[in-house]
Amino acid sequence: MAVTQRLQRSRCFDEARGVGEGDEAEQIRRFYRERFLPQNAWWPILPHAYLCQRQRQRRIRQCLQEIGAGSFEDLRKLRVLEVGCGGGSNLAWLVEMGADPTELVGIDLVPERIEQARQRCAGVRFLAGNILETDVGGPFDVVMLFAVLTSVTNAETKQKIVERCLSLLRPGGALLFYDLMTRREDPGTPNYKKLTYAEFEGYLGGRRPRYFKRDYLRRDVAERIVPLPRVGLFAAEVLQAIGWFNIEATFAHVRV
Numbered sequence: 003m004a005v006t007q008r009l010q011r012s013r014c015f016d017e018a019r020g021v022g023e024g025d026e027a028e029q030i031r032r033f034y035r036e037r038f039l040p041q042n043a044w045w046p047i048l049p050h051a052y053l054c055q056r057q058r059q060r061r062i063r064q065c066l067q068e069i070g071a072g073s074f075e076d077l078r079k080l081r082v083l084e085v086g087c088g089g090g091s092n093l094a095w096l097v098e099m100g101a102d103p104t105e106l107v108g109i110d111l112v113p114e115r116i117e118q119a120r121q122r123c124a125g126v127r128f129l130a131g132n133i134l135e136t137d138v139g140g141p142f143d144v145v146m147l148f149a150v151l152t153s154v155t156n157a158e159t160k161q162k163i164v165e166r167c168l169s170l171l172r173p174g175g176a177l178l179f180y181d182l183m184t185r186r187e188d189p190g191t192p193n194y195k196k197l198t199y200a201e202f203e204g205y206l207g208g209r210r211p212r213y214f215k216r217d218y219l220r221r222d223v224a225e226r227i228v229p230l231p232r233v234g235l236f237a238a239e240v241l242q243a244i245g246w247f248n249i250e251a252t253f254a255h256v257r258v
Contacts, residue, residue, distance in 0.1 A: 083145045088119070090123050104127075179256065216245050219247055
């Protein structure tokens with residue numbers, strides 16, 4: 003009921019301001035161009051970004067193991083789609099781990115980021131386009147949806163994106179999800195809005211996610227600790243594992 007009411011409010015708001023899916027997609031493109039191109043705070047050479055990258059890779063590996071894809075042979079056969087792949091770092095890491103690049107597909111709204119991804123990882127199929135409008139193939143064993151829904155402020159569009167991702171999975175496949183979450187409704191901005199756990203679960207059609215909650219160390223803490231000689235990264239990861247200074251950055255996987 004709560005999600006239905008949110009969808010109705012969002013639809014009325016969009017009708018009032020004249021925003022359709024095409025306009026919203028262009029708004030998201032502008033947001034990511036300003037935030038991620040050409041230089042940005044998420045380059046892995048930087049302390050917090052590097053810590054986040056290591057944790058993201060750790061969680062991807064753990065999720066793959068939990069869904070039964072924990073061996074080299076399993077990984078070689080795995081068909082993976084990443085929605086909002088950006089510069090392709092997650093798919094490139096899967097190739098380094100042993101995935102077959104010809105079984106991987108990435109799609110992103112920003113053509114410049116797709117060009118970066120193609121330069122980084124030959125063999126992977128990268129597409130510039132809207133997941134709601136683009137033929138990406140399939141079915142897939144895994145669909146990754148990382149840090150996408152927070153940049154979509156229209157609840158109806160978020161519902162469509164999640165449904166599209168789930169529809170691209172073969173039976174027994176898994177949606178791997180990551181985003182910034184909140185326990186209470188967040189007003190957000192015109193470009194960015196955290197999800198509540200209830201909202202996310204409402205998009206899943208009754209499926210139950212397996213959560214890894216509060217998974218990332220706060221940026222200010224990471225930037226103080228990671229650069230420390232010898233022990234910085236180790237100390238930051240221990241502190242992150244304890245969770246005292248973590249933010250509501252949450253991973254989950256959902257089986258179909």
